[in-house]
Amino acid sequence: xxxxxxxxxxxxxxxxxxxxxxxxxxxxxxxxxxxxxxxxxxxxxxxxxxxxxxxxxxxxxxxxxxxxxxxxxxxxxxxxxxxxxxxxxxxxxxxxxxxxxxxxxxxxxxxxxxxxxxxxxxxxxxxxxxxxxxxxxxxxxxxxxxxxxxxxxxxxxxxxxxxxxxxxxxxxxxxxxxxxxxxxxxxxxxxxxxxxxxxxxxxxxxxxxxxxxxxxxxxxxxxxxxxxxxxxxxxxxxxxxxxxxxxxxxxxxxxxxxxxxxxxxxxxxxxxxxxxxxxxxxxxxxxxxxxxxxxxxxxxxxxxxxxxxxxxxxxxxxxxxxxxxxxxxxxxxxxxxxxxxxxxxxxxxxxxxxxxxxx
Amino acid sequence: xxxxxxxxxxxxxxxxxxxxxxxxxxxxxxxxxxxxxxxxxxxxxxxxxxxxxxxxxxxxxxxxxxxxxxxxxxxxxxxxxxxxxxxxxxxxxxxxxxxxxxxxxxxxxxxxxxxxxxxxxxxxxxxxxxxxxxxxxxxxxxxxxxxxxxxxxxxxxxxxxxxxxxxxxxxxxxxxxxxxxxxxxxxxxxxxxxxxxxxxxxxxxxxxxxxxxxxxxxxxxxxxxxxxxxxxxxxxxxxxxxxxxxxxxxxxxxxxxxxxxxxxxxxxxxxxxxxxxxxxxxxxxxxxxxxxxxxxxxxxxxxxxxxxxxxxxxxxxxxxxxxxxxxxxxxxxxxxxxxxxxxxxxxxxxxxxxxxxxx
DNA sequence: CAGGCATCTGAATCCTTGT
DNA sequence: GACAAGGATTCAGATGCCT
Numbered sequence: 191x192x193x194x195x196x197x198x199x200x201x202x203x204x205x206x207x208x209x210x211x212x213x214x215x216x217x218x219x220x221x222x223x224x225x226x227x228x229x230x231x232x233x234x235x236x237x238x239x240x241x242x243x244x245x246x247x248x249x250x251x252x253x254x255x256x257x258x259x260x261x262x263x264x265x266x267x268x269x270x271x272x273x274x275x276x277x278x279x280x281x282x283x284x285x286x287x288x289x290x291x292x293x294x295x296x297x298x299x300x301x302x303x304x305x306x307x308x309x310x311x312x313x314x315x316x317x318x319x320x321x322x323x324x325x326x327x328x329x330x331x332x333x334x335x336x337x338x339x340x341x342x343x344x345x346x347x348x349x350x351x352x353x354x355x356x357x358x359x360x361x362x363x364x365x366x367x368x369x370x371x372x373x374x375x376x377x378x379x380x381x382x383x384x385x386x387x388x389x390x391x392x393x394x395x396x397x398x399x400x401x402x403x404x405x406x407x408x409x410x411x412x413x414x415x416x417x418x419x420x421x422x423x424x425x426x427x428x429x430x431x432x433x434x435x436x437x438x439x440x441x442x443x444x445x446x447x448x449x450x451x452x453x454x455x456x457x458x459x460x461x462x463x464x465x466x467x468x469x470x471x472x473x474x475x476x477x478x479x480x481x482x483x484x485x486x487x488x489x490x491x492x493x494x495x496x497x498x499x500x501x502x503x504x505x506x507x508x509x510x511x512x513x514x515x516x517x518x519x520x521x522x523x524x525x526x527x528x529x530x531x532x533x534x535x536x537x538x539x540x541x542x543x544x545x546x547x548x549x
Numbered sequence: 550x551x552x553x554x555x556x557x558x559x560x561x562x563x564x565x566x567x568x569x570x571x572x573x574x575x576x577x578x579x580x581x582x583x584x585x586x587x588x589x590x591x592x593x594x595x596x597x598x599x600x601x602x603x604x605x606x607x608x609x610x611x612x613x614x615x616x617x618x619x620x621x622x623x624x625x626x627x628x629x630x631x632x633x634x635x636x637x638x639x640x641x642x643x644x645x646x647x648x649x650x651x652x653x654x655x656x657x658x659x660x661x662x663x664x665x666x667x668x669x670x671x672x673x674x675x676x677x678x679x680x681x682x683x684x685x686x687x688x689x690x691x692x693x694x695x696x697x698x699x700x701x702x703x704x705x706x707x708x709x710x711x712x713x714x715x716x717x718x719x720x721x722x723x724x725x726x727x728x729x730x731x732x733x734x735x736x737x738x739x740x741x742x743x744x745x746x747x748x749x750x751x752x753x754x755x756x757x758x759x760x761x762x763x764x765x766x767x768x769x770x771x772x773x774x775x776x777x778x779x780x781x782x783x784x785x786x787x788x789x790x791x792x793x794x795x796x797x798x799x800x801x802x803x804x805x806x807x808x809x810x811x812x813x814x815x816x817x818x819x820x821x822x823x824x825x826x827x828x829x830x831x832x833x834x835x836x837x838x839x840x841x842x843x844x845x846x847x848x849x850x851x852x853x854x855x856x857x858x859x860x861x862x863x864x865x866x867x868x869x870x871x872x873x874x875x876x877x878x879x880x881x882x883x884x885x886x887x888x889x890x891x892x893x894x895x896x897x898x899x900x901x902x903x904x905x906x907x908x
Numbered sequence: 909c910a911g912g913c914a915t916c917t918g919a920a921t922c923c924t925t926g927t
Numbered sequence: 928g929a930c931a932a933g934g935a936t937t938c939a940g941a942t943g944c945c946t
């Protein structure tokens with residue numbers, strides 16, 4: 191029997207073999223991502239981005255990272271009960287290495303969860319898409335093994351909506367973010383408690399033992415304590431351990447609000463860009479729009495969903511402002527020819543139809 | 550030179566080696582993820598049919614899939630131009646195998662996109678979270694290689710907001726879904742055209758050659774045709790090929806001019822040396838510039854269009870870097886007095902006026 | 909005290925061209 | 928290919944100051 195609710199000092203690959211096997215109900219692991227950043231990044235305003243360049247995130251190559259991954263996953267699997275489960279979080283830099291090795295080690299993936307960040311860092315140079323999500327893998331110890339899933343808990347708010355594999359949550363910041371006296375982040379990659387709240391509530395029972403082999407500043411322990419689960423952390427760094435211990439000691443026995451569990455329906459957060467009508471084929475590049483219900487100015491739709499009108503190029507709103515001379519909602523101003531009827535139809539009507547289609 | 554816009558019959562692993570190397574701009578691949586592992590394992594009630602936990606059995610299956618993946622990825626990489634790129638779509642069943650092998654083959658992941666389905670198939674039994682997303686990987690042919698990304702086009706598509714890595718789109722259904730006379734789906738995993746629209750618009754140029762090694766019912770070809778790109782499909786199944794050909798033939802040839810298909814890119818505009826503003830008489834040697842919109846450091850313009858500031862001499866960019874500490878675009882930093890109005894005006898505005906004049 | 913405006917920051921594999 | 932130089936580039940949310 192493991193003595194729970196404490197932080198063990200050291201590398202999980204050496205600590206884990208000293209623990210009894212088949213004694214842990216859930217592993218939550220936030221391993222190094224192997225980010226490999228090689229230069230400074232500046233925001234457009236000239237400030238520099240605080241990079242994740244910690245020593246613990248440095249690996250020589252993929253082979254070294256794979257070896258590390260295989261070792262800690264193997265060690266975790268040994269201490270897991272047969273009906274225990276494991277969560278790992280990562281990004282494209284590492285998650286595919288982890289996922290493949292996980293499968294090789296006979297873990298059985300139950301779900302992939304995509305954590306959609308409401309407030310990610312933008313791509314400042316405009317050279318890629320904003321990296322706005324991270325990936326969590328939830329896996330049973332082996333194929334066919336039993337596992338814990340509290341369907342009733344996650345559906346308690348609203349049938350269906352909260353059970354999806356996309357979780358929309360802000361990144362960890364504000365008062366929740368642990369900071370040193372000088373304002374510096376204690377840990378460069380602290381996870382939000384809301385994320386762990388969902389994980390722990392949905393896939394463990396009260397009293398279960400939750401192990402975090404990369405404890406960091408102890409988000410897993412904090413939420414476990416809040417939710418009446420036992421926990422065990424392993425962490426190499428003494429400063430992280432101190433911060434985590436202090437944080438967890440200060441946790442009152444209050445619960446986080448239930449609404450932290452609610453996953454907003456993507457249909458609810460839709461702000462449909464005009465471009466979606468093109469992507470859906472409801473309109474095509476080259477089509478002509480008319481300004482106003484009766485004969486008005488004509489505009490040609492371009493492939494990027496901007497309009498071309500009288501030598502100007504801009505969004506439906508920009509061109510509408512131009513023509514109207516004042517603030518204007520392009521959705522109400524522009525009309526297309528309906529392909530089905532040949533009648534003039536407002537692009538707003540087309541948007542409504544798209545909304546219907548997405549249900 | 551490959552003859553484009555046609556469907557080649559056969560297995561891409563045998564067809565691809567017959568094509569010339571370094572001839573393709575983009576690969577979009579929707580590979581099968583029919584791991585034997587996933588068949589005949591669970592009864593409808595969730596019990597295990599054949600709970601073989603034979604390590605070798607499993608390994609053999611993953612190994613077979615890995616071998617297949619390595620083969621088609623290697624073959625695709627050969628036909629890719631050095632600055633070409635590759636997209637793959639998959640789910641947690643296969644995407645981690647693909648992602649890891651991709652990296653092993655020295656592809657360089659640029660983004661992971663998570664396609665959030667507005668209307669996924671619910672998990673009726675409530676034993677897991679509803680799988681509401683699929684994953685796309687976008688990778689350059691190698692680390693540090695150039696690649697195509699039309700930042701402004703996708704920004705325009707998204708109402709002037711930078712496009713993120715989470716794409717919220719409905720699954721393919723309705724009129725778009727190809728169906729046989731009996732109403733049966735022609736292809737079980739037909740992808741929505743909206744997905745390909747975003748991929749193709751953002752990461753290819755008009756006229757580029759797009760290869761789809763698992764063509765299926767030809768969504769890639771259909772959208773490529775709509776957007777004025779060339780395409781090449783490889784497909785084993787004759788029924789899929791027939792459906793794809795018919796579908797694509799029904800799409801009218803795009804005759805949009807290049808400028809309607811592409812979005813103007815400020816990075817591609819002709820450079821105007823600062824000295825031109827002096828030559829044009831918009832500024833004069835001896836004039837004073839101010840650093841920043843509000844009162845900042847002063848600099849004197851010299852006859853050779855360099856600036857003199859605090860005993861240093863250099864270009865608008867060099868002096869800006871000096872004052873600002875970090876990379877800096879001098880055009881945005883320096884302000885002059887407008888001779889016409891006496892107001893402070895950005896030298897960038899003056900440059901814009903010059904550009905207008907030169908049209 | 910409310911509201912407005914400026915500032916700061918977050919797991920980021922973040923430039924392009926000419927010499 | 929290395930190097931120097933030009934110059935393009937950001938979103939949401941929290942915090943704090945000022946009026």
